[in-house]
Amino acid sequence: MKVAIVGATGLVGNVMLKVLEERNFPLDELLLVASERSVGKKIKFKGKDISVISIPTAIEAKPDIALFSAGGSTSLEWAPKFAEVGTTVIDNSSAWRMDSSKKLIVPEINANELTKSDKIIANPNCSTIQMVMALAPLHNKYKIKRIVVSTYQSVSGTGVKAVEQMENEILGKKGDMAYPYPIHKNAIPHCDIFEDNGYTKEEMKLVNETQKILSDRTIAVTATAVRIPTAGGHSEAINVEFENAFDITEVRQLLSNTDGITIQDNLETNSYPMPMYAHGKDDVFVGRIRRDGSQPNTLNMWVVSDNLRKGAATNTVQIAEFLIGNALV
Numbered sequence: 245m246k247v248a249i250v251g252a253t254g255l256v257g258n259v260m261l262k263v264l265e266e267r268n269f270p271l272d273e274l275l276l277v278a279s280e281r282s283v284g285k286k287i288k289f290k291g292k293d294i295s296v297i298s299i300p301t302a303i304e305a306k307p308d309i310a311l312f313s314a315g316g317s318t319s320l321e322w323a324p325k326f327a328e329v330g331t332t333v334i335d336n337s338s339a340w341r342m343d344s345s346k347k348l349i350v351p352e353i354n355a356n357e358l359t360k361s362d363k364i365i366a367n368p369n370c371s372t373i374q375m376v377m378a379l380a381p382l383h384n385k386y387k388i389k390r391i392v393v394s395t396y397q398s399v400s401g402t403g404v405k406a407v408e409q410m411e412n413e414i415l416g417k418k419g420d421m422a423y424p425y426p427i428h429k430n431a432i433p434h435c436d437i438f439e440d441n442g443y444t445k446e447e448m449k450l451v452n453e454t455q456k457i458l459s460d461r462t463i464a465v466t467a468t469a470v471r472i473p474t475a476g477g478h479s480e481a482i483n484v485e486f487e488n489a490f491d492i493t494e495v496r497q498l499l500s501n502t503d504g505i506t507i508q509d510n511l512e513t514n515s516y517p518m519p520m521y522a523h524g525k526d527d528v529f530v531g532r533i534r535r536d537g538s539q540p541n542t543l544n545m546w547v548v549s550d551n552l553r554k555g556a557a558t559n560t561v562q563i564a565e566f567l568i569g570n571a572l573v
């Protein structure tokens with residue numbers, strides 16, 4: 245397998261390298277790709293230095309798979325050019341997610357939709373991935389009617405520049421701002437850009453991507469996305485109303501039987517998910533599971549995951565593993 249990481253110098257690219265190494269991904273050659281600014285930089289993989297190359301050089305090398313995490317405009321311009329030379333692209337940006345000709349994949353939920361002819365595959369947004377991971381098994385059993393979600397998202401979800409902004413603010417240093425306001429000691433109800441309907445793009449991703457992944461356009465979703473000063477790991481307060489009645493013990497059972505989910509929910513020992521402890525892990529952590537007594541068939545839960553792992557790099561690598569394992573590449 246010849247694999248390229250496009251955006252290898254970024255936050256997600258860096259975690260992709262770690263995940264490929266940890267999972268012993270079957271690699272014959274790894275191409276590390278970034279913007280022209282980074283060409284020639286050395287990055288370590290399995291103890292060896294690899295030089296960063298440009299996108300055109302990587303296309304000439306015709307990799308089997310390209311893992312993209314270099315922003316939407318880079319994906320829009322370059323993913324089709326990789327696809328033309330036969331590369332299968334798995335893209336982390338929002339560029340292709342809602343394109344009806346592209347699949348939006350969380351392997352535990354819908355990898356079986358993939359075929360050999362899918363040359364550009366979209367990885368969902370980080371906040372969507374952890375939410376659908378926790379909801380898919382419940383949707384299959386009780387059918388979701390409506391979701392109300394509030395997110396508490398870490399600065400690493402915005403990229404290197406935002407992490408630097410927070411670190412500078414903690415140290416009292418001046419520097420570039422990734423956000424319109426300070427993030428240290430703050431909460432900013434503004435993730436990604438505002439749309440005409442008054443919601444942010446991040447909030448609308450939670451609506452549209454959830455419906456697409458769960459293949460059900462009737463699911464009503466409303467979201468408020470908030471940036472908070474945590475370094476890694478997004479948290480979500482999810483209120484979900486089902487068509488059918490549920491039993492709390494069965495809900496816990498369904499979640500604990502789902503690959504990639506860990507339940508942390510013991511009030512006696514103060515056990516509940518937190519981003520500090522989800523950091524660096526691949527699972528989606530679910531806790532504070534409780535019935536919403538204010539209306540029938542409604543559940544509250546608190547869902548936390550590392551946005552750079554399952555929310556991005558790990559999910560992408562899992563898609564690549566599925567393609568290889570099923571001879572789709």
Ligand SMILES: NC(=O)c1ccc[n+]([C@@H]2O[C@H](COP(=O)([O-])OP(=O)(O)OC[C@H]3O[C@@H](n4cnc5c(N)ncnc54)[C@H](OP(=O)(O)O)[C@@H]3O)[C@@H](O)[C@H]2O)c1
Nearest residue numbers: 251253254255256278279282313314315337401403404556
């Ligand atoms: N952070 C998250 O939690 C998260 C989660 C899911 C999806 N994503 C998506 O993943 C992508 C990367 O996010 P990130 O957080 O890793 O951002 P980042 O830390 O800012 O890294 C951006 C990467 O893209 C490269 N790049 C930028 N412009 C390029 C160009 N014109 N040609 C080639 N490479 C270019 C950069 O290379 P240089 O170093 O050379 O500039 C760098 O490697 C974004 O699309 C983001 O929406 C992020």
